[in-house]
Amino acid sequence: MGFFRFAVPLALAAAAFALPAAHAETAQDGRFIRLSFSDGRPDAVGLEAVDEQLGKVGVRVSEVPIPEASRSLIETSKTRALDGKEQSRLLSIFSLDRDGLLDQIAKAGRKPAVEGGGALSISEKDVPPYPKVYDMKALDAETVAFLMRKFGRLHVNSADDGHGIDEVMTIVSGGPYTWFFALEDETVAKVRFSEVKDGEKGWRISYPGLGPHGGYFDAPHGLVVALAHGPERFVMRYEAPNVKSSRRLNDNPWIDFTANPPLLLDRSRDAGR
Numbered sequence: 001m002g003f004f005r006f007a008v009p010l011a012l013a014a015a016a017f018a019l020p021a022a023h024a025e026t027a028q029d030g031r032f033i034r035l036s037f038s039d040g041r042p043d044a045v046g047l048e049a050v051d052e053q054l055g056k057v058g059v060r061v062s063e064v065p066i067p068e069a070s071r072s073l074i075e076t077s078k079t080r081a082l083d084g085k086e087q088s089r090l091l092s093i094f095s096l097d098r099d100g101l102l103d104q105i106a107k108a109g110r111k112p113a114v115e116g117g118g119a120l121s122i123s124e125k126d127v128p129p130y131p132k133v134y135d136m137k138a139l140d141a142e143t144v145a146f147l148m149r150k151f152g153r154l155h156v157n158s159a160d161d162g163h164g165i166d167e168v169m170t171i172v173s174g175g176p177y178t179w180f181f182a183l184e185d186e187t188v189a190k191v192r193f194s195e196v197k198d199g200e201k202g203w204r205i206s207y208p209g210l211g212p213h214g215g216y217f218d219a220p221h222g223l224v225v226a227l228a229h230g231p232e233r234f235v236m237r238y239e240a241p242n243v244k245s246s247r248r249l250n251d252n253p254w255i256d257f258t259a260n261p262p263l264l265l266d267r268s269r270d271a272g273r
Helices: 007-013 047-057 068-077 084-094 098-107 141-152
Strands: 033-037 060-064 132-135 156-158 166-174 177-182 188-193 202-208 213-217 222-229 235-237
Touching: 033 047, 047 060, 047 177, 047 188, 060 098, 068 084, 068 166, 068 222, 084 132, 084 166, 084 222, 098 166, 098 202, 141 213, 166 177, 177 202
Parallel strands: none
Antiparallel strands: 033 188, 060 202, 132 222, 156 235, 166 202, 166 222, 177 188, 177 213
């Protein structure tokens, strides 16, 4: 995705339980997934309804079991950042092989950006490669605000030859988290995922890097396993006139960028026009 492009570098340097699917915004345990439209139409609530809307632009949301082997790492991450060895252990638990990644693309109704899936370890210039772990405890307040400005703006990820990348983000713990996607009619969807609590399933998002998207992570703690594949090198772009909904790039109607730190809005700026 390009989320946390500098997250870990800046921070360091400057038996699964099967629960019911999230079919309503607020269950007794507070678990929900909600998609809000920037034009103000009624929200889509629950996993099935949200997935139906996002599937129109090749995005898939789903739930994934949290293996018992990851529990100690999740508990540790509530109080401190994971070290390198701990991150490697988490990646070994949640990473997908080529077949698994291609299966995520097929389930989303897409074709891979690069035939066969491309390289499984890819990166931007001077940025640690995917796969990687995004750890909220690795970020101080200044870095979080920087990332809100940097990655809250809708962008696309592509190589210089025009090939996009394919991305899979698995929310392992913590939250809430927010993603944004430009839809077919150029409205911007705000997708809010509730906190992944002990004993709950995680959230997984599969999407094309060439679709305008963004993210806003403000959770006090949490872990996201980030996978991306395709061309070995790619660029995060705020301008890409040849992609759909390109006019939506380099801004986000769901974020007030004049605030410090940038503020996630309950009501889209579009809806007030």
